[in-house]
Amino acid sequence: MAEVKKHATPMCDELKKGSWPSFVDDIEQKGLAGKQECLDLLGQLELSFKHKETHWKHGGIVGVFGYGGGVIGRYSDAPEQFPSIAHFHTVRVNQPNGKFYSSAFLRKMCDIWDYRGSGMTNLHGSTGDLVMLGTKSDQLEPIFFDFTHQMSVDLGGSGSNLRTPECCMGKSRCEWACIDTQGIIYDLTQTFQDELHRPAFPYKFKFKSSGCPNDCVAAIARSDCSIIGTWRDEIRIDQAAVAAYMAGELKPNAGAHSDRDWGKFDIQKEVIDLCPTKCMWMEGKTLKIDNRECTRCMHCINVMPVALRPGVDTGATILMGAKAPILDGAQISTLVIPFIKMEPPYDEFKDFVGSIWDWWMEEGKNRERFGELLQRQSIQELLRRTGLKAIPQMVKEPRSNPYVFWSADEVEGGWKRDAAEFRKRHAA
Amino acid sequence: MAVDKEELKRLLVEFCTKKAAFKSKMYIKDMYAACPDASPREVKNAANELVREGKLEFFSSGSTVMYGVPGFGKGVEEAFEEEKAE
Ligand code: HEM
Ligand code: HEM
Ligand code: SF4
Ligand code: SF4
Numbered sequence: 001m002a003e004v005k006k007h008a009t010p011m012c013d014e015l016k017k018g019s020w021p022s023f024v025d026d027i028e029q030k031g032l033a034g035k036q037e038c039l040d041l042l043g044q045l046e047l048s049f050k051h052k053e054t055h056w057k058h059g060g061i062v063g064v065f066g067y068g069g070g071v072i073g074r075y076s077d078a079p080e081q082f083p084s085i086a087h088f089h090t091v092r093v094n095q096p097n098g099k100f101y102s103s104a105f106l107r108k109m110c111d112i113w114d115y116r117g118s119g120m121t122n123l124h125g126s127t128g129d130l131v132m133l134g135t136k137s138d139q140l141e142p143i144f145f146d147f148t149h150q151m152s153v154d155l156g157g158s159g160s161n162l163r164t165p166e167c168c169m170g171k172s173r174c175e176w177a178c179i180d181t182q183g184i185i186y187d188l189t190q191t192f193q194d195e196l197h198r199p200a201f202p203y204k205f206k207f208k209s210s211g212c213p214n215d216c217v218a219a220i221a222r223s224d225c226s227i228i229g230t231w232r233d234e235i236r237i238d239q240a241a242v243a244a245y246m247a248g249e250l251k252p253n254a255g256a257h258s259d260r261d262w263g264k265f266d267i268q269k270e271v272i273d274l275c276p277t278k279c280m281w282m283e284g285k286t287l288k289i290d291n292r293e294c295t296r297c298m299h300c301i302n303v304m305p306v307a308l309r310p311g312v313d314t315g316a317t318i319l320m321g322a323k324a325p326i327l328d329g330a331q332i333s334t335l336v337i338p339f340i341k342m343e344p345p346y347d348e349f350k351d352f353v354g355s356i357w358d359w360w361m362e363e364g365k366n367r368e369r370f371g372e373l374l375q376r377q378s379i380q381e382l383l384r385r386t387g388l389k390a391i392p393q394m395v396k397e398p399r400s401n402p403y404v405f406w407s408a409d410e411v412e413g414g415w416k417r418d419a420a421e422f423r424k425r426h427a428a
Numbered sequence: 429m430a431v432d433k434e435e436l437k438r439l440l441v442e443f444c445t446k447k448a449a450f451k452s453k454m455y456i457k458d459m460y461a462a463c464p465d466a467s468p469r470e471v472k473n474a475a476n477e478l479v480r481e482g483k484l485e486f487f488s489s490g491s492t493v494m495y496g497v498p499g500f501g502k503g504v505e506e507a508f509e510e511e512k513a514e
Contacts, residue, residue: 159489366457
């Protein structure tokens, strides 16, 4: 075993005392097993606690040849004290869709990382990537070669790029998937390779796709373009199964809440009264749904999965502009396309994305997320740029603005008027 | 309007080198000014080719990317701090 030096870290050690497993324990164990980087990392964390400021330098010219993303450069500003983490770059690896791995793959990735990096990983970053933490500049090209040639994986996105697209496991395991999320995300990843690896945008851009409105990848909160499965026909009802739930023969929520006795299942209280649009009722022993009013929230289907299923005319709802709170607070995506059929090769969707990117690349300010541009230049501008039709959901509140604004090309002759012609008819 | 790519690359290098004397790191958006006739996508493609040829270089914070001219410039920290102050 390699000789390692442990720093005194009393403040970090406090974090081991709670009842949950502590990252301090994990990192320290790895360090004592021979990885100086791990012990230096804790040493520097201790120093940061002491000074109440970070000791990481931010960014730099690191990357692999031809790629403008995938590697995030980090350097210690106390390299004399912590020499093994003088360089501590993060490598993002494009995760497989639905995050299916074989244990052989994961073992091999860990072997590569023990050899060429700090041995520390993070599964998964909130970007979705498989995150490899801490390596040195001269290891980057060999790592890139190993990943692409031995492991058949690519680097993910970082910087002002398209970020690694992400999806729920969708049709591979989930009966609720209304669209093939894995197929869509694989196609977008291949189609937009250039945008993924080479910075093109004012800032980051994320696609995330969930197969149904349960939205297991939180696309609506975390992506500039959220692709969420939905249906436009009717919820399929098996009335016999509804009766079985009511009689207590089937467990609500597939038994997910059965660790405690919640009493007898009450369809009125637990399903009908909780429907957000109040579009369900019982007629005798028959459950009725007014599908025109259903907002596809999934609540009733989640509670009674044997009795209720999404419809069969399926597609996606597209929402744009979610982001974290750097400017103007956090924002949830805004509905732009209520329903679009999502079938390969997804041309209609890709044309829409093209019009969004053209707008944002032209008008977006440096470091302005798409959602901020949308706020700044309005939904009307979105409609003009994309050729989409206005829908009631785009109106924030009715009647708050009595004016209708026309643009020059919506008016015959534009804003140019012949004043002399006008004065012939109207005295000054 | 399509712009000749080699001409665009020449304009970009000229623009960035001139600018690098007082501001060594710039966003892709700032580089549109090198050739107003070129579309953002054309500028992006040309700039990326220049990076592959080693005439420009990427400069990333992890969240944003800036472009620089190799050999010019100050530390990363300064460049990003300056942007925030603007
Ligand atoms: C039976 C006849 C009328 C009814 C029921 C009526 C009703 C209303 C209502 C409900 C509003 C509020 C609209 C809103 O919330 O945006 C309104 C606003 C208004 N009405 Fe009338 N109105 C009548 C006749 C008229 C006439 C004859 C005029 C002028 C010649 C007039 C001029 C206006 C103006 C200037 C406003 C204000 C609009 C604004 O705030 O932007 N109304 N009216
Ligand atoms: C070219 C024609 C017109 C123009 C450009 C025009 C323009 C305006 C403007 C700029 C305002 C102020 C809006 C504001 O509060 O910010 C206004 C208010 C108003 N206009 Fe006109 N106007 C025109 C014709 C008319 C006509 C023909 C009438 C009635 C016969 C009218 C009735 C009113 C009324 C009642 C208000 C008061 C709104 C209020 O204070 O709530 N306008 N107009
Ligand atoms: S988002 Fe819907 S389809 Fe995807 S895994 Fe979750 S419940 Fe299933
Ligand atoms: S999916 Fe939601 S809105 Fe639609 S019927 Fe069920 S509970 Fe009501």
